[in-house]
Amino acid sequence: MKELIIIIRPEKLxxxxxxxxxxxxxxxxxxxxxxxxxxxxxxxxxxxEIKGLKTTINLLPKIKVEVVVADKDVEKVIMNIREVCATDHVGDGKIFIRNIEDAIRIRTGERGVKAL
Ligand SMILES: Nc1ncnc2c1ncn2[C@@H]1O[C@H](COP(=O)(O)OP(=O)(O)OP(=O)(O)O)[C@@H](O)[C@H]1O
Ligand SMILES: [Mg+2]
Structure with missing residues (x-):
C-alpha cells in the first residue's frame, strides 16, 4: 500500500x-x-508581506488530499490526476508517495488492502 499526498489547486478538487x-x-x-x-x-x-513582516515567500491556498491505495493502483491514480490537474502553468501541484505498512478498519478489524 502507498499513501499519495496530492497537493492541488483548489479549483481542481x-x-x-x-x-x-x-x-x-x-x-x-x-x-x-x-x-x-x-x-x-x-x-x-x-x-x-505576511503579518507586516517582509518576506520573499508568498504562500498560496492549496488543497491537500491524502489517500492510501493498493500498490497496483498507484500509477493509475498518478496518471489520472495529472490528466485533470496539469495546465502547463507553474503551480499545478505535486504528488508525494509514502509506503504504508498496514491499515486496520476499526469496525471490523480487517487489515491491509481489505481495510482501505
Ligand atoms: N518540496 C515540497 N515540499 C512540500 N510541499 C511542496 C513542495 N513542493 C511543492 N509543494 C506544495 O505543492 C504546492 C504546489 O507546488 P508547485 O506546483 O508550485 O511546485 P513547483 O515545484 O514549483 O512546480 P512548478 O514549477 O510546476 O510550479 C505548493 O504550494 C506546496 O504546497
Ligand atoms: Mg511552483
Whole structure:
C-alpha cells in the first residue's frame, strides 16, 4: 500500500474527487493548506508581506488530499490526476508517495488492502 499526498489547486478538487472515485473505491482525507513551490508563490524577486513582516515567500491556498491505495493502483491514480490537474502553468501541484505498512478498519478489524 502507498499513501499519495496530492497537493492541488483548489479549483481542481472536484476533478480530483472524480478521479479517486473512479480509480480507487476506498476513502480519502482532505485538508486546506497554504504552500509554495519553487517560485515561492510569486515571480522571482517580488517582496510580499505576511503579518507586516517582509518576506520573499508568498504562500498560496492549496488543497491537500491524502489517500492510501493498493500498490497496483498507484500509477493509475498518478496518471489520472495529472490528466485533470496539469495546465502547463507553474503551480499545478505535486504528488508525494509514502509506503504504508498496514491499515486496520476499526469496525471490523480487517487489515491491509481489505481495510482501505
Ligand atoms: N518540496 C515540497 N515540499 C512540500 N510541499 C511542496 C513542495 N513542493 C511543492 N509543494 C506544495 O505543492 C504546492 C504546489 O507546488 P508547485 O506546483 O508550485 O511546485 P513547483 O515545484 O514549483 O512546480 P512548478 O514549477 O510546476 O510550479 C505548493 O504550494 C506546496 O504546497
Ligand atoms: Mg511552483
Amino acid at each position: 472536484e476533478d480530483v474527487k472524480d478521479v479517486l472515485d473512479k480509480v480507487h473505491c476506498g476513502g480519502m482525507t482532505l485538508s486546506t493548506a497554504m504552500g509554495c513551490g519553487t517560485q515561492k508563490g510569486s515571480s522571482e524577486g517580488t517582496v510580499n
